[in-house]
Amino acid sequence: MKKLLTGLLSVCLAASLFFSMNITSWAAEGDEDTNTINPYERVEAEDANYFAYSYKANSADGSPCGAVISTIGYIVFQNVDFGEGTDTINVCAQAADLSPLWFMVDSLKDENTSEGKIEVTPSEGLEVYNVKLNTTITGVHTIYIGVPYLPNMGGMHYVNVDYWVAEKPPVPEPTPELTLEYDVYCWGSGYKVDFKVVNNSDEDVVGWALKIKKNGHSFDHSWCVNVKDDGDYFIVTPLDWNSVIPANGTVEFGILSSDNVGVASEYEFIDPVPVEDEKLGLDYSIQSWDDGYNVNFTLTNNSDTQLNGWTLKLNKSDINITSSWSVNVEETDDYYILTPAGWNTIVGPHDSTTFGIQGSGEIGTEIGYELEEMK
Known part of the structure; x- marks a missing residue:
């Protein structure tokens, strides 16, 4: 007869009374069942892989309906895949008197090391209990559900476990783009x-x-x-x-x-509203040295009509103008105001004009600006 052994056990190898043999080594074979259990869906207690001091319960029509676990008894579920992790298990159970019920991971545990403990209160019907584990479980594990003997609770206890299910951890809200x-x-x-x-x-x-x-x-x-x-x-x-x-x-x-x-x-x-190409476009290139720089601008008329005037505002926080060419430069508190030199006031359809400035100090890679058509 094949019997599944779990937990910490003492093993004695004995020969027949009339025979002797030499043993150099031995090894246990793992359970052949490699199917995993999904703990995030209802796991029926009667589907446990092993029952110790416990048995499958039957309904009035003889169909299985959970497991009854007695004091020092337990049921075992192998290859439980907590791929998404959990720290909370919900168990549906019933008891005639106040009874302890423990959840243990990978081996039988004592009161100090058991991962989850609840007390099943007396009731006439099944109730769902929330078991908060003292650790987050991830990966594939063996789960033991047992009724321990606790001197302070005395006597024999019987807990009818119908099913259990693990709660998925909450999905964190994605960081907005x-x-x-x-x-x-x-x-x-x-x-x-x-x-x-x-x-x-x-x-x-x-x-x-x-x-x-x-x-x-x-x-x-x-x-x-x-x-x-x-x-x-x-x-x-x-x-x-x-x-x-x-x-x-x-x-x-x-x-x-x-x-x-x-x-x-x-x-x-x-969502930004898609627009056709702006009528005015501006490109610039920066050539800098230790204590100064040149900026060459190209203003482009992208439209099919003539441009009769334009104004370019440059942020003073980005630039410090000492001289210019092909433009007039005026100042306000926060901006340099650049206007055409006269000959480049009019820019034909799909044509462009160039101008530039020289500045002192340091400059970054970008210059804040506002470009407007003068009508």
Whole structure:
């Protein structure tokens, strides 16, 4: 007769009374059943691989309906695949009196090492109990469900276990592809907000748009973005040069307001609206040295109609102009305002004009700008 042995046991090898033999080694064969049990679906107690001081229970029609485990008894489930992990098991059980029920992983355990313990309360019907394990189980394991002998609970106990099922761990909310960070600087007559759009993905984000609720506030001035009024919201879209956010990179922009308080707390990223090529395009190249640089600009008219004037605003935070060619340069508090030199005011359809500036100090790889057609 074949019998499944589990747990920690003493093994004695004995020969027949009238025979002798030499044994050099021995090894146990694993159980032939290699099918795994899915613990995230209902596991019927009567389907256990092994019963010790326990037996399968039958319903009135003779069909199996769980297992009855007595004191010091247990049932065993082999090859249980906790591929998604768990730290909680729900068991449907019933007992005539207050009875302990333990869940043990890979071997029988004592009171201090058992992974999960509950007390099944007296009831006339089956009830579901939540067993919180003292560790998270992952991988393939053998599960023991047993009724221990506890001196303080005395006597014999019988627990009818109908089924058990493991809870899947909660799936963490995925990190949004784009998130927004901002700092608000307030003073008596207004405030400034510095925004940072963060690309949390491993791929470039091409095109983005942000919807910010007004909440009674106004945006008097902005940099590095376009801002459009849309009812109760401001729609913020990038300029040409910052419309692509590199993988795990950021794009920064800001706004000024004359309100006395402001917090841009209600916002959402929206799908950018595809648009045809902008009428005006701007490319630039930077040549830098230790304490200065040149920037050569090319302004392109992408349309089928003549351009009769243009204005280019450059952020002072990105550049420090000392001289220029083929443009006029004026200053405001935050911008350099570049306008045509006269001869390059008109730009024909699909034509371009070039100009440039020289600056002092250091320069980055990007220059914030706003380009407008003068009509």
